[in-house]
Amino acid sequence: MKLLKDRILAEGQALSDSVLKVDVFLNHQVDPDLMQAIGEDFCEHFKDHGITRVLTIESSGIAPAVYAAQALKVPMVILKKQTSKILNGQVFQTNITSFTKGTSYELTLSKDYINKDDKVLIIDDFLANGEAATGAARLVQMAGATVEGIGILIEKSFQNGRTRLEHAGYHVYSQARVSRLGEGIIEFIDDED
Amino acid sequence: MKLLKDRILAEGQALSDSVLKVDVFLNHQVDPDLMQAIGEDFCEHFKDHGITRVLTIESSGIAPAVYAAQALKVPMVILKKQTSKILNGQVFQTNITSFTKGTSYELTLSKDYINKDDKVLIIDDFLANGEAATGAARLVQMAGATVEGIGILIEKSFQNGRTRLEHAGYHVYSQARVSRLGEGIIEFIDDED
DSSP states (O other): OHHHHHHHHHHOEEOSSSOEEOIIIIISEEOHHHHHHHHHHHHHHHTTTTOOEEEEETTTTHHHHHHHHHHHTSOEEEEEEESSOOOSSSEEEEEEEETTTTEEEEEEEEGGGOOTTOEEEEEEEEESSSHHHHHHHHHHHHTTOEEEEEEEEEEETTSSHHHHHHHTTOOEEEEEEEEEEETTEEEEOOOOO | OHHHHHHHHHHOEEOSSSOEEOIIIIISEEOHHHHHHHHHHHHHHHTTTTOOEEEEETTTTHHHHHHHHHHHTSOEEEEEEESSOOOSSSEEEEEEEETTTTEEEEEEEEGGGOOTTOEEEEEEEEESSSHHHHHHHHHHHHTTOEEEEEEEEEEETTSSHHHHHHHTTOOEEEEEEEEEEETTEEEEOOOOO
16 A cells, blocks of 8 residues: 555654554554545455454554444454453453563453454554464454454564464455565565555 | 434443443444544534644544544544553653552653644543543643643543543533433433533
8 A cells, every 4th residue: 555655654763673663653643544544445455355343453453443444334343452361251362472562461352242244354553473463363263253354554574474374364465565674774565556 | 412322322331330331332342433423523522722633542542532633634642551661751651540440550642742832632432530531631731732622422420530620620521421320220411412
């Protein structure tokens, strides 16, 4: 997606060979019009997949996901990060370990907001090693529902997330695929736009 | 705001005399069209205040706040909940204690995304005792900027949040003011709509 890549080049900061900071329009300050364009781009890509629900992980995925859900005319569901297991049987939970941050949490989805007939689009801001997206997909499978696709804003293509998700059979669409990062260096995989 | 009150009556669950669960359209599953209507209602209310930035607290405030920011044609900034103090001098931080949840966190705002000329609209999903909104307002003041208003989706008017914020001089606009909760009971303050 050219619009997003242009913004990353103009305002993103490559802090190292693995860290890309986009706090200025996505992760801390958020540009609503860009989020809408991103949401509409996900809709365009997935509009023929019969999506019934958009799932995202709190909190940086929420803004782009809500516009994607709106464009697709379906509800969004926010997967919650809980520090502890909920044992009341009303939720699906799966453990996620963030290697980047060295933290661990229980990704949580209420049984009320998914059912076995759902065709789910999972949206997240970053794809690195695929831990969060894989966990979200596990929750969908626990519900007996179908993951129709995984939509990512920024993919770190030099990490193994995409390979891992595709190997598990998921359709992955990333709007910006970063092939290389370094101090002051941001390069993309040269794809269709 | 009639649309929101109607949804609360139709789909909200009063679990006790203080807990109102609106997971079905706001806190877990999110209705994008409702969020847009809510954002536009905040815009309508605050459009003559010269707002330059909308601030919200992760994560349930993000969806309504991004639509409010879009309608006001300004950026949204997400205040982050950190578990620990950041000591690099690049952020404003203030401690928030949630009496409801018995937890404490550092509400964090990068100095890059606020300046002293900003006229800020703070948006949050719930107002109970006003602890989170008061903390957000403290961050704005640390930056030397101005809190032009505080926009709340659901106010628990039987708690002291509004009094506390108004006493501190803030303009508070709540879309739904709940006067009484009980098992199966949801009542509103009878205001203009």
